[in-house]
Amino acid sequence: MPMGVVGPDPPAPPVASRVVATEATARRLHRRGIEATSDGRPAAGARHLRTGLAQLGWHEHDGFVPQPGSTRDAVVARLLISLAYAESELGRTDYGFDLLTAAEPLVDPDDNGVLLSQRALMLYRTGRYTDAMRFFDEAIPWLGAERHVAVLCSTLLNRASVHLHAGRVSAARADLRRCEQLARRHRLGMLAAKAIHNRGYCELLAGHLPASLEAFAAAESLYREHAPGYLPVLHAARARALLTAGLPTEAGRTLDDVITASRRQRLTQEQAEAELLRAQAALRAGDHAVASAWARRAERRFRRRSNAAWAELAALARLRSDLPRARRLSALAARARTVAVGLRAVQLLPDAEMADLVGVRALVAAGRADLAAALVATIPRTPPPTPIELHLMRRLARAELAWARGDRTRTATEIRVGLSTLQQHRSRLGSVDLQASIATLGRELATMGLDRAFDRGSAMGIFSWSERSRAQAFQIPPVHPPADPQAAEAIAELRQLRHGLRTAERGHPDTVLARARCAELERLIRERTWRVGGPRQSQRAARPADVLAELAATDRTLVSFLARAGRLEALLVDSGRVRLLPLGEHAAAREATARLLADLDVLAAGGLPGPIEDVIHASLRRNLRTVAEHVIRPMEALLGDRDLVLVPTMELSSIPWGLLPAMRGRPVTVAASASAWLAAQRSARSTAERAPAGRPFLVAGPGLRFAEAEIDEVARAHPGSRTLAGPDATVASTLGGLDGASIAHLAAHGHHERENVLFSCLDLVDGPLMAYDIEQLKATPRQVSLSACDVGRAVVRPGDEILGFTAALLYAGTESVVSSVATVSHPGAVAVMTRYHRALAAGVAPSRALADASYADPIAPFVCFGAG
Structure with missing residues (x-):
């Protein structure tokens, strides 16, 4: 991130006079101008600087007569140098360079480095990186x-930015390290903040996303203290990191705010960069x-600023967005070549390779x-570190080319290596999010691999x-993240606010401010978890032979669902083979699933007049038949009577499988993948062979009429259980009891938070137990049942x-885990869970125990997830 040249003016002479007083006023205006520009307010900075120049007799269209030997000329030169940068930031780039030229004959020899540094910065801001580096050096x-x-710090900071654009991460780190050390030693808080900010860019370019986000967070606290006007620039940097993390929706929301703030502050370069990121x-x-519209807008703005390098980057974004929609592909390939040449001309080598790969x-x-x-x-191959997106594009382009040339082996290798690289990148992240x-x-790589397999x-x-x-x-x-006092404090406040809101929803006054604060705390907590590093290791996907062997050993059939071109297909895995079966329409299954979940929610609420309840029951039966028609019936004859392991895709993950006609009373386990199921099976077997786990642990949450009666019944099935109810059912006590328990059962109000899914929760007496809290557990219970609404739902x-x-x-x-994918009728849940735990205590497997326990209840939407 650039930094305008700052620093003290030439020292004033010791003589007191009207001239000296005027120069002192000009110096004060110079300082104000620098502060405003450095805080991201170049328009205000330019006003102060122009006023200072007028004090000393310099006017834009009038002649200015130098006074050799006077301090006035040196002050005028410093004002002109600073004004040049402010004007350039406002989009008047050529005029800014004219002001630098006007300053040259007036500069004090001791300030020659200031002039050179400012010229270098303006060249950098207009994309002339080679010239900029020469002047910085x-x-x-x-x-x-x-x-x-201060000027030296700024110069090191800005030279580091040029290094980063050229991919020279080590050289950038060296400049930033020296800049930060000097800034801290001389208490230059804003410059320290910007060095840390750019250190975040270094980490991002090197592929260390958690470290990058950590640096951005450290810079933010300093910006709030020293330069709040630069927060939009930092937020744009964080949005760039979110894009690297595969969170385009979150990045887009941030960038919309950045664009608005940059427009308000007249930060034309920052606005254009944010528009490019928005694309x-x-x-x-x-x-x-x-994407194409945003890229075109950014490109126009960069060209108005005479910034050829950034304009080429915007052209690349437009090129990439046009590829999937292009009709004249040969013409687009020629365009890609032109963009690549332009990017290489300004030393943007990774982006140039990306343009060529689009071609x-x-x-x-x-x-x-x-x-x-x-x-x-x-x-030309871009030297390391290679951005993950470029690496994946390189593999994708080569895979497509290999397939077109009939080289099936090379195609598979390129896709496999690309996906393996992505998994290595994933293993560096500690946040499940x-x-x-x-x-x-x-x-695109994953889709191509699957499509070629279908071919x-x-x-x-x-x-x-x-x-x-x-x-x-x-x-x-x-990953078990280290203790984070700030996150713990935010979680405690969020818990308290949510607890208050639960009461307020029952009649208390306006809660708008509390809800806004909850949203702010959720953002803070979520972002802090993103900074946790990963284990840097990963298990391999299960081999088909291993899955088949486990299925045979447990007498089960696995069905893995796929959605392609609007249709559903199933991979039926059993009896030592895999069969591909066509199913029904994806949209019809998706829409019927949404309707049946709505029917279940209405029925669980109870209190409906008889005729209306009959209508809803009829709707539920109709929607269950529709789902079955598109998802199960085409393969029903092949399923036999074995227990099932289902691997759903997308919205199918929310189906209450046990309610489908063909599934009533059949043990069904839902898994995220065959590999995840196999790993859970092996873990369960390994755990069973070790020393016995801790006592069963049962919790009754507040406000649920039959919760305490439910855990009393469940406790009878598990003698020696530890129970929590009433005022004892706090979050801390619940987490403590869950840690190391063999079996856990929680009866509480549940909430699925679709917009911020890891804040889905169970209500306890002092506030919600959230999904985020689970990562604190050192040893999760082996089996968990949740007698709560909705907490079996997921965002896919x-x-x-x-x-x-x-x-x-x-x-x-x-x-x-046994949990519900819809609202549950609690009296019905008590009966189901009591029967379930009696069977579990008798040694019955969870999936079979649930199938038997819920058979008599036509609206019990419980599902068994995991190993089963």
């Missing part, structure tokens, strides 16, 4: 004087028309594999590829990555 030897320490966010979200893909799609191969041979979202980056027609091959790209976050060992991200309260338990290591 020339300026630094002139800046050794104590009074120039990239739309591209990641798959909204290509919106390769366009040529392949146009049927010109020969030209694509020739182009690939000429593309980010581990799940990162799949967005590899969506080859091997059901076993399709199964293997689906497992390489499905729910890969479950392959990462759980690309790659069938799932997030929610139940998913949080599974990620943390719980083997089996």
Whole structure:
């Protein structure tokens, strides 16, 4: 991030006079101008600087007569140098360089480094990186004087930015380290903040996302103290990191705010950069028309600023957004070549390679594999560190080319290596939120791998590829984050506010401010978890032979669902083989699922007049039949009478499987993937062979009429259980009891938070127990049942990555979770859970215990997740 040249003015002479007083006023205005510009308010800075120049007799259209030997000329020169940068930031770039030229004959020789540094900065801001580096290098030897320490810091900071644009991370780190040390030694808080900010860019470019977010957070606290006007610039940097993490929606929201703030502060470069990032966010979200519009807007703004380098970056974004919609692919390939040449001319080598790879893909799609191969041979390989997005694009383009040339082996290798690299990148992340979202980056590679497997027609091959790209976050060992006092404080406040809101919803006054504060705390907590590093290890996807062996050993059939081109298909895995079966329409199943969940919610609430209740029951039966028709019936005859393991896709994860006609009374286990199921099975077997786990643990939450009666019944099935109820059922006590328990049962009000899914929760006496709290457990219970509404629901991200309260338990290591995908009728839940735990205590497996326990209840939406 750039920093305008700052520092003290030339020392005033010791003589008191009217001239000296005027110069002192000009110096004060100079300082104000620098402060305003450095705080991200160049328009205000320019006003102060112009007023200072007028004090000294300099006017834009009038002549100015130098006074050799006077201090006035040196002050005028410093004002002009600072005004040049402010005007350039306001979009008057050529005029800014004219002001630097006007300053040259007036500059004090001791300030020559200041002039050189400012010229370098303005060249950098207009994308002339080679020239900028030359002037930065020339300026630094002139800046050794104590009074120039701030200018030296700024110069090091800005030179580091040039290094970063060229991908020279080590050189950038060295400049930033020296800048931060000087800034801290001389108490230059804003410069220290900007050095830390740019250190975040270094970490991002090196692929260390948690460290990058940590640096941005440290810079934010300093900006709030020293330069709040630069917060939009920092927020844009964080949005860039969110894009790298595969969170385009969150990045887009942040960037909308950044664009508004930059426009208000007349930060034209920052506004254009944010618009470019907004284009990239739309591209990641798959909204290509919106991406193209944002990129075109950014490109126009950069060209008005005479910033050729950034204009080429915007042209690249537009190129990428046009590729999926292009009709004249050969013309788009030619355009890509032009953009690549332009990017190399300004030393943006990773982006130039990206443009060339877009050209390769366009040529392949146009049927010109020969030209694509020739182009690939000429593309210079970007030196490391390679951005993850470029690495994946490189693999995707080469895979498409290999397929077009009939090289099936090379195609598979390129896709496999790309997905493996993505998994290595995922393993560096400790946050499940980010581990799940990162799949967005590899969506095209994963889709291609599956499509090519379908083209080859091997059901076993399709199964293997689906497992390489499905729910890969479950392959990462759980991370137990270190103690974070700030996060703990935020969670405590959030818990208190949510507890108050629960009461307020029953009649207390306006809660708008409390809700706004909750949203702010949720954002803070979520962002702090993103900074946790990952284990840097990952399990491999399960081999089909191992899955088949486990299914045979447990006498089960596995069904893995896929959605392609609007249709559902199933991989039926049993009896030592894999079969591919066509099912029904995806949209029809999705819509019927949404309707049946709504029916269940209405019926669970109770109190309906008889005729209306009959109508809702009829609707529920109709929607269950529709789901069954599109999801189960086409393969029903092949399912036999074995227990089932179901691996749903997308919205199918919310189906209450036990209510489908063909599934009544049949043991069903729902897993995120075959690999996740196999790992849970092995974990359960390994745990059972070790020393017995802790006592069963039962909790009754507040406000639930039959909760205490329920845990009393469950406790009878598990003698020696530890129970919590009434005022004892606090979050801290519940977490303490869950840690290391063999079996846990919680009867409480549940809430699925779709917009912020890891804040899905169970209500306890002092506030909510949230999905985020689960990661605190050192040893999660082996089996958990949740007699609560909705907490079996999940948000499903690309790659069938799932997030929610139940998913949080599974990620943390719980083997089996029984929970509800809809609102539950609590009297009915008491009966189901009592029967379930009696069977469980008798040694019956969770999935069979649930099937038997819920058979008599036609609206019990409980599902067994995990090992089963």
